[in-house]
Amino acid sequence: MTHMIDLVIFGGTGDLAQRKLLPSLWHLHRANQLDRVRRIICLGRSGHDTPAYRAQIADQINDAAESDSFLGKLEYLTLDATQLSDFDALSHLLHNPAPAEQTVFYLATAPALYGTICEHLKSSGVLALPSRVVLEKPIGNDLASCREINQRVLAVFNESNVFRIDHYLGKETVQNLLALRFGNSMFDPVWNSHHVDNIQITVAESIGVEGRGDFYAQTGALRDMVQNHILQVLCLVAMEPPASLEADTIRDEKLKVLRALTPITADTVKKNSVRGQYDDGAIDGQPVRGFLEEGGFAQATNTETFVALRAGVHNWRWINVPIYLRTGKRLAERYSEIVVEFKKHPFSLFADDQNHTPNKLVINIQPEESITLHTVIKKPGLSRGIKLEPVELTLTADTDKKQHYDAYERLLLDVFAGDQTLFMRGDEVEAAWQWIDGIIQAWQDVGVNVKPYPAGTMGPAAAQALTERDGRSWYD
Ligand SMILES: NC(=O)c1ccc[n+]([C@@H]2O[C@H](COP(=O)([O-])OP(=O)(O)OC[C@H]3O[C@@H](n4cnc5c(N)ncnc54)[C@H](OP(=O)(O)O)[C@@H]3O)[C@@H](O)[C@H]2O)c1
Structure with a gap:
């Protein structure tokens, strides 16, 4: 060899x-x-x-x-x-x-x-x-520092030899989004604003900042998680079908999504974002300290350990579809999940269709990797009329333990093979920072401060209000 x-x-x-x-x-x-x-x-x-x-x-x-x-x-x-x-x-x-x-x-x-x-x-x-x-990651701390890094790296290496890692792209279910969307004929016709009511992406952590309080005080949840992992996942959910599976063809389509993100400005930031910071609370029955005490801060800081956003992709496919994004530390449990919620059908035939339960595609990224389609069927039995019962269709491949691998294993092999498909191109990272910088600027302009939330919950009450104002709710 x-x-x-x-x-x-x-x-x-x-x-x-x-x-x-x-x-x-x-x-x-x-x-x-x-x-x-x-x-x-x-x-x-x-x-x-x-x-x-x-x-x-x-x-x-x-x-x-x-x-x-x-x-x-x-x-x-x-x-x-x-x-x-x-x-x-x-x-x-x-x-x-x-x-x-x-x-x-x-x-x-x-x-x-x-x-x-x-x-x-x-x-x-x-x-x-x-x-x-x-x-x-992170490539810089804002657009200016990202550009500087990209320029200095690209003065030495060709873009075709630069592999910017976001380990979320190495996860099996995240890659499965491509297979699901573009390998099946049944999803494409409904993958748009005519049929999708809203999209939710949650990256929840139960750990706190641990020994990284100083780093986190400079960073916050928006920069630490949304700029990279969450926006990368959103790109794969929202992008147009690429013409091929070539790395640059896929990355071109992802870039279009990032550039189509509706800017969150001083006029819209209060309505479309919530910042939170964890306070004392309990996780798994154990008391935990708030961010300020855990991080060793003598004075209050305005660092968000939680952020929820009501985002939008301003294009033909996604116009008027709210895309709710949230991430935080010291939340009730650790999980990452994408939910695509379809519109309710326009008319109910069934007397007990209290729900009018919309179909949902739920994609779990961690800790378990799975894809589940939420549907309803007839409740079995001889009761009069047709009653409905929710069922979940699991689309997960046979999870042979031997096939389980860490995202880094996959990404390292791709680097050795020179395959850039699962790596971010410089212009993608810059476009992501541009959108994030706009939110940070708007927070500063309008004075959006962190709201406290007890550790062990799913963030401040205002995060629930973000969806409820639209007549929707987080899938928890
Ligand atoms: N840790 C994670 O889970 C994680 C996840 C995603 C991304 N990242 C990113 O990965 C990078 C590394 O993170 P980390 O958590 O591993 O940081 P870390 O524990 O602080 O390690 C930093 C490393 O850089 C070396 N180093 C620092 N200054 C150096 C210098 N002047 N010359 C040569 N080596 C130097 C340190 O070694 P010496 O002190 O021996 O020089 C150490 O090996 C960061 O960009 C971070 O954002 C980390």
């Missing part, structure tokens, strides 16, 4: 590398999917050496059977990315004994380092080798 790839991880000592990347690489190795990778070179300022680093990862893997061949691929190099001279040792390592056919640089550091790392890779001559770069 040709060893074609050297994978270089900047931030090899960090949380993402240790908790996600290395375990995913280990799983791929065990599944015989890592043969093409010759070395995994992990970098950081911390002064490990390769044996110490391997020993640390061996402890985490805790599985002697096949670990030697995996650990043998790992190397550790001490490198401060801000110091150009430190890249000489990396260059030497990559050229010896001979360069790999492809080098993948995975930047798992703070985004503020992305531009510098790319420039130093170029200056040190490392990029004479065929190379790809992987960038973790």
Whole structure:
């Protein structure tokens, strides 16, 4: 087997590398999917050496059977990315004994380092080798910083070699949206404003900010979750059928959705957004502290740990369909879900059709991955007349445990294969920031402050009012 790839991880000592990347690489190795990778070179300022680093990862893997061949691929190099001279040792390592056919640089550091790392890779001559770069989210903290990162990265790499990760796109059910919408003939005719009443996307977390209070105070839920995960999912729900499954064809269609998002302005922001911050409360019967105490803040901050939006995609297909988005920390439970709620039928034939229950397509992204179509059928039995009973059609494939994989496993394989379909293009990320920046500006202009909510609930009461004002409700 040709060893074609050297994978270089900047931030090899960090949380993402240790908790996600290395375990995913280990799983791929065990599944015989890592043969093409010759070395995994992990970098950081911390002064490990390769044996110490391997020993640390061996402890985490805790599985002697096949670990030697995996650990043998790992190397550790001490490198401060801000110091150009430190890249000489990396260059030497990559050229010896001979360069790999492809080098993948995975930047798992703070985004503020992305531009510098790319420039130093170029200056040190490392990029004479065929190379790809992987960038973790967030790409910047607003449109201006995102543009700066994109410009600095694209001064060094071609867009076709830049892989901007949003791990939500690596999830099976998120990719299933493409199969469901474009592999079946029955959904397309009803996938529009004539038949869809509203769309809801929820990303709920039950954890708090934990040790990341300072980071979170600079970020907030809108930037942390909506700008990337939620808008990416919305793109796949709302986009037009692409002409092919080519990466750029799909990304062109996603970009059109982002550009069609109705701006939320100073005039509309109070009606269309709710900001919240968790207070003391209880999760799973255990008392938990509010954001300010947990984050160690001496004074009140206006950081939102919850946001709900009434969004819209201003185009032919989606005009007048409200798209409700919400995310938050310390909510009642951890789950991510898309709900497409269809319009009620215009006339009820059935005496007990109290519901007039609309059909819904419910797509669970986590913790379980499933797709369920909510319908009604006749209640079985001899009772007089036809009575209705709700049933759920599960569209989930046979969940053979062996096929379960982490989103990062899928995305790493795609990077090795050079397939950009599940990665964000620079213009997509910028369009997403443009919409988000508008909301933040409107919050500032009008003075929209956070409303407290008890930990363990689904956000402030105003978030319920957001849907109820329209005569609708969240699917909880
Ligand atoms: N953690 C997650 O679950 C997660 C999820 C999604 C996205 N991300 C993103 O992934 C990136 C990394 O996050 P993280 O949570 O892993 O952060 P982290 O735990 O703070 O790790 C940062 C890493 O960067 C290295 N580093 C910092 N300054 C450096 C320098 N000057 N030169 C070389 N290495 C340097 C650190 O190593 P030394 O201190 O040894 O230098 C460490 O390995 C961030 O952009 C984050 O937003 C993280």
